Amino acid sequence: MKLMIILGIETTCDETGVGIVKDGTKVLASIVASSVVIHQRYGGVVPEAAAREQVRLIIPVTREACHVSGIKCQDVDAVAVAFGPGLLGSLLVGVETAKAMAIVWGKPLVAVNHLMGHVYANWLETPNPKFPLVALIVSGGHTDLILMNDHRKSKWLGGTRDDAAGEAFDKVARVLGLGYPGGPEVEKLATSYQRPETSIKLPRPMIGSDDFDFSFAGLKTAVANLVTRNQRLESSYPEIACEFQKAMIDVLVAKTLRAAKKFGVRSIVVGGGVAANSELRRQMSDVGQRYDIGVFFPPKKLSIDNGAMIATAAYWQRNFVDPLKLQADPGLYFV
Numbered sequence: 091m092k093l094m095i096i097l098g099i100e101t102t103c104d105e106t107g108v109g110i111v112k113d114g115t116k117v118l119a120s121i122v123a124s125s126v127v128i129h130q131r132y133g134g135v136v137p138e139a140a141a142r143e144q145v146r147l148i149i150p151v152t153r154e155a156c157h158v159s160g161i162k163c164q165d166v167d168a169v170a171v172a173f174g175p176g177l178l179g180s181l182l183v184g185v186e187t188a189k190a191m192a193i194v195w196g197k198p199l200v201a202v203n204h205l206m207g208h209v210y211a212n213w214l215e216t217p218n219p220k221f222p223l224v225a226l227i228v229s230g231g232h233t234d235l236i237l238m239n240d241h242r243k244s245k246w247l248g249g250t251r252d253d254a255a256g257e258a259f260d261k262v263a264r265v266l267g268l269g270y271p272g273g274p275e276v277e278k279l280a281t282s283y284q285r286p287e288t289s290i291k292l293p294r295p296m297i298g299s300d301d302f303d304f305s306f307a308g309l310k311t312a313v314a315n316l317v318t319r320n321q322r323l324e325s326s327y328p329e330i331a332c333e334f335q336k337a338m339i340d341v342l343v344a345k346t347l348r349a350a351k352k353f354g355v356r357s358i359v360v361g362g363g364v365a366a367n368s369e370l371r372r373q374m375s376d377v378g379q380r381y382d383i384g385v386f387f388p389p390k391k392l393s394i395d396n397g398a399m400i401a402t403a404a405y406w407q408r409n410f411v412d413p414l415k416l417q418a419d420p421g422l423y424f425v
């Protein structure tokens with residue numbers, strides 16, 4: 091089947107993303123409208139408000155993506171949509187819109203796991219990673235390690251037992267009085283701490299455990315205890331942010347490397363919002379160089395939720411579905 095140009099839709103959380111991708115690698119357009127300003131007041135995503143915004147935005151964002159790409163919407167070769175995991179109301183907007191588009195335009199519909207979308211952001215605009223590979227997914231809701239021997243052959247190795255990496259960043263940001271989303275704010279504060287060493291020491295949970303699981307709830311609580319119980323002065327917040335970020339990255343890098351060595355992979359790919367973190371990029375790349383493993387990160391703006399990553403995942407994975415049967419699946423995981 092001719093599958094050159096794919097339109098991808100992403101509405102799993104608070105973003106409305108539509109991307110148009112050629113040959114699984116070239117981004118012709120990626121438009122993302124976020125409702126984050128509405129949620130900032132509450133310090134987290136309000137599902138009802140997110141879905142209402144997505145209903146309002148999905149058509150204008152699709153139109154804009156087609157306009158930017160110079161391709162008429164009905165001329166794409168296929169429609170792809172992230173059908174889970176995510177918030178039900180938000181997912182329904184993207185899934186039902188994609189089904190309608192596929193039926194009306196007479197195009198195939200491709201269902202994409204949102205988390206695989208984050209992995210496949212690494213196929214956009216960069217040289218393609220080589221198999222076998224280990225993928226680290228670090229987003230607001232998930233932290234997972236996956237082994238991929240090919241596009242359609244993947245195995246889940248492990249994941250977080252409690253908080254996700256991005257969630258821990260967001261919660262620590264709140265404790266330190268920073269805004270939402272917390273990851274970029276914590277990173278900025280951590281960078282402002284200029285000394286090479288920190289006097290504060292935080293735990294590196296499960297760093298040496300004989301598995302591929304993670305646990306970040308204890309690390310987050312350790313930060314909260316420092317700030318509230320020990321009443322650390324605000325002047326020490328940059329040092330706390332720096333040590334927290336170090337602890338998180340130490341664990342993410344150690345566990346990913348452990349998997350990469352065990353399975354003798356050729357590439358490590360990192361995806362999800364936390365993949366935008368510069369210190370994580372630097373440390374993972376250093377480790378890759380040391381062990382001669384290619385390390386891949388998506389371009390920063392494609393690390394966070396967007397439609398282009400859904401289109402490229404559809405191109406490589408080709409999970410065609412019947413538009414009359416596809417259902418949004420909030421609890422979708424890896425199969």
Ligand code: KG4
Binds near residue numbers: 103208272367393
């Ligand atoms: O993948 P994503 O856009 O949405 C989900 O699928 O969850 O990830 C959002 C998460 C948020 O928790 C946000 O704080 C985190 O990614 N994040 C970062 C950075 N940029 C975004 N975490 C650390 N450093 C960053 N620069």
Ligand code: ZN
Binds near residue numbers: 229362394395
């Ligand atoms: Zn995401």
